[in-house]
Amino acid sequence: MRNVIFGGIGVLWGGGILLYTLIGGARSGGAFGAGQVVGLVFGLVLFGVGLFYLINGIRSMSAGDEDTKPRRRKRGRRDH
Numbered sequence: 001m002r003n004v005i006f007g008g009i010g011v012l013w014g015g016g017i018l019l020y021t022l023i024g025g026a027r028s029g030g031a032f033g034a035g036q037v038v039g040l041v042f043g044l045v046l047f048g049v050g051l052f053y054l055i056n057g058i059r060s061m062s063a064g065d066e067d068t069k070p071r072r073r074k075r076g077r078r079d080h
Contacts (some may be wrong), residue, residue, distance in 0.1 A: 006053060017040070
């Protein structure tokens with residue numbers, strides 16, 4: 001379930017970055033243009049990785065691979 005949530009967030013944020021860049025248009029000019037290119041690459045990577053985790057998370061949920069029991073944190077030994 002965690003992969004589905006984080007994958008969805010990645011797809012939304014990456015898609016938002018890509019959409020903003022494509023609608024706003026690229027302005028060239030020194031460091032500002034270079035920053036826009038890096039932002040576009042970051043949006044592409046974020047969208048791609050988010051989509052990967054979203055698809056794999058949904059696939060594992062439908063296959064029943066996830067544990068149905070709640071996880072418990074292991075407690076360390078207490079030395080007094």
